Amino acid sequence: MIQDILNQFHISSQNSGVSTGTQWLKADGAVIDAHSPVDGKHIAQVTAASRANYDTVVTTAAAAFKEWRLWPAPRRGEVVRQIGEALRKNKQALGKLVSYEMGKSLQEGYGEVQEMIDICDFAVGLSRQLHGLTMHSERPGHRMYEQWHPLGITGIISAFNFPVAVWSWNAMLAWVCGDVCIWKPSEKTPLSAIACQQIVQEVLQANNVPEGVCCLLAGNRDAGEWLAADTRVPLVSATGSTRMGKAVAAVVAARLGRSLLELGGNNAIIISKDADLDMSLIGCVFGAVGTAGQRCTTTRRLIIHESVYDAFTAKLVKAYGQLKIGNPLDENNHVGPLIDTDAVRMYEHAIAEVQKEGGRILVEGGVLSGAEYASGCYVKPCIAEVENHYQIVQHETFAPILYVMKYKTLEEAIALQNGVPQGLSSSIMTLNLREAEAFLSQAGSDCGIANVNIGTSGAEIGGAFGGEKETGGGRESGSEAWKAYMRRQTNTINYSTQLPLAQGIKFDL
Numbered sequence: 001m002i003q004d005i006l007n008q009f010h011i012s013s014q015n016s017g018v019s020t021g022t023q024w025l026k027a028d029g030a031v032i033d034a035h036s037p038v039d040g041k042h043i044a045q046v047t048a049a050s051r052a053n054y055d056t057v058v059t060t061a062a063a064a065f066k067e068w069r070l071w072p073a074p075r076r077g078e079v080v081r082q083i084g085e086a087l088r089k090n091k092q093a094l095g096k097l098v099s100y101e102m103g104k105s106l107q108e109g110y111g112e113v114q115e116m117i118d119i120c121d122f123a124v125g126l127s128r129q130l131h132g133l134t135m136h137s138e139r140p141g142h143r144m145y146e147q148w149h150p151l152g153i154t155g156i157i158s159a160f161n162f163p164v165a166v167w168s169w170n171a172m173l174a175w176v177c178g179d180v181c182i183w184k185p186s187e188k189t190p191l192s193a194i195a196c197q198q199i200v201q202e203v204l205q206a207n208n209v210p211e212g213v214c215c216l217l218a219g220n221r222d223a224g225e226w227l228a229a230d231t232r233v234p235l236v237s238a239t240g241s242t243r244m245g246k247a248v249a250a251v252v253a254a255r256l257g258r259s260l261l262e263l264g265g266n267n268a269i270i271i272s273k274d275a276d277l278d279m280s281l282i283g284c285v286f287g288a289v290g291t292a293g294q295r296c297t298t299t300r301r302l303i304i305h306e307s308v309y310d311a312f313t314a315k316l317v318k319a320y321g322q323l324k325i326g327n328p329l330d331e332n333n334h335v336g337p338l339i340d341t342d343a344v345r346m347y348e349h350a351i352a353e354v355q356k357e358g359g360r361i362l363v364e365g366g367v368l369s370g371a372e373y374a375s376g377c378y379v380k381p382c383i384a385e386v387e388n389h390y391q392i393v394q395h396e397t398f399a400p401i402l403y404v405m406k407y408k409t410l411e412e413a414i415a416l417q418n419g420v421p422q423g424l425s426s427s428i429m430t431l432n433l434r435e436a437e438a439f440l441s442q443a444g445s446d447c448g449i450a451n452v453n454i455g456t457s458g459a460e461i462g463g464a465f466g467g468e469k470e471t472g473g474g475r476e477s478g479s480e481a482w483k484a485y486m487r488r489q490t491n492t493i494n495y496s497t498q499l500p501l502a503q504g505i506k507f508d509l
């Protein structure tokens with residue numbers, strides 16, 4: 001089955017990972033080996049971009065921008081509409097490849113491609129709504145307004161856990177805004193990126209889109225560093241760890257470029273005494289174990305009212321006992337593998353640290369062995385009772401470890417929820433209107449996403465996505481996120497016969 005999918009996307013045993021749209025360059029950088037965490041098999045090799053390849057890509061993209069920015073935005077939207085159609089046709093195959101290369105469940109693989117389709121639809125509508133404002137001038141016979149212009153090259157650095165959706169959130173908006181894109185996918189999931197390029201390629205060809213509008217730049221960290229340092233790249237949108245974001249932010253800021261950062265989370269759900277506990281359970285378990293705890297919005301902490309603590313943790317323990325761990329392409333399984341054995345080591349390290357700091361294990365973790373788990377990447381979702389101040393709890397461990405803690409008052413619960421360096425997603429489970437509104441108020445959650453009676457993960461593309469504090473402050477996807485991909489220009493037009501100066505200044509010759 002996987003071989004058919006690789007054939008469908010023209011992926012062979014050795015592939016160039018560098019493209020300017022419809023042309024694949026002869027890549028001569030490092031060789032990246034793509035392995036599947038599902039069965040540990042070596043899938044294919046991808047040759048990354050060398051510095052010379054990189055320069056060719058940037059030069060081609062810069063030339064393409066000069067043309068692409070002149071296409072009317074609705075015409076660019078039409079290209080994006082066709083990309084959405086191409087993704088619809090390839091949803092099953094691309095979803096399966098994502099699932100096999102990254103290890104998320106098949107349903108989540110399809111869901112990720114659906115998100116790409118949704119953002120295409122959103123971007124098509126947006127292509128006719130890149131609105132500016134008009135203002136009243138203080139001077140007679142003058143008109144003032146603002147308009148939004150394309151910015152140039154958008155560099156997109158993406159993480160392994162959403163190997164394709166994050167690119168589309170950025171690229172589809174950037175394109176309708178008139179920018180051109182260079183995508184540096186995660187070195188852990190290069191094949192899903194090649195498949196996307198193959199899907200888009202036909203649409204680019206059919207519409208005579210200038211070569212350089214949609215570039216792929218497979219590479220390791222160094223390729224991301226080239227983008228961050230390059231003054232020809234006005235915007236760098238980087239998704240990944242806070243460590244990476246701090247490095248990228250410093251380099252981009254040193255050249256006064258713009259960065260859009262989507263970094264780590266440490267998301268909590270508050271379970272109030274007025275929560276519907278059965279409903280809460282689904283949100284908590286899916287949030288904690290979905291994608292094997294490798295979502296930026298994964299539920300990492302539960303802050304539970306003391307009066308329902310025992311009852312709710314008992315439900316959790318029971319639910320964890322029913323989880324099926326195994327091949328994510330088998331739809332009967334709930335939990336697939338971690339991305340690689342390095343991730344497994346970090347998971348083991350975190351559990352050891354929890355115990356060292358005084359945590360109590362409620363559901364035992366551990367690495368699974370046996371034929372079905374031959375990749376060595378399958379771990380048991382684990383639950384530990386902790387205190388929020390533990391160093392390991394303050395840190396995002398990208399694995400299915402759920403921390404639980406008790407609270408007495410809502411103020412205390414909100415302080416615990418906010419008491420971590422990250423600020424991505426948060427929720428409260430309550431049927432009490434006062435509590436819900438207090439949680440959403442300016443004195444409530446400090447996160448970019450705050451939900452009531454749903455979990456922390458699974459955002460819809462219509463809203464702006466992103467978080468505060470160490471999550472980086474960027475916003476992608478819906479609402480007004482498109483403004484990050486454009487430059488604002490204020491225009492004042494004098495249609496009078498005089499030249500009055502602003503602020504009443506007199507200047508006579």
Ligand code: NAD
Pocket residue numbers: 157158159160161162184185186187219220221223224225228239240241242243244245247248261262263264265295296297396398424466467471
């Ligand atoms: P990572 O930081 O290791 O790598 C992400 C990307 O950055 C990769 O493409 C990598 O090659 C590149 N990179 C690494 N160091 C770099 C540097 N110094 N300069 C330029 N590029 C560099 O992250 P990961 O392990 O792939 O992904 C997991 C992390 O991503 C988690 O922390 C997760 O929370 C975060 N994430 C956040 C969001 C969000 O929207 N907030 C979404 C998905 C993932």
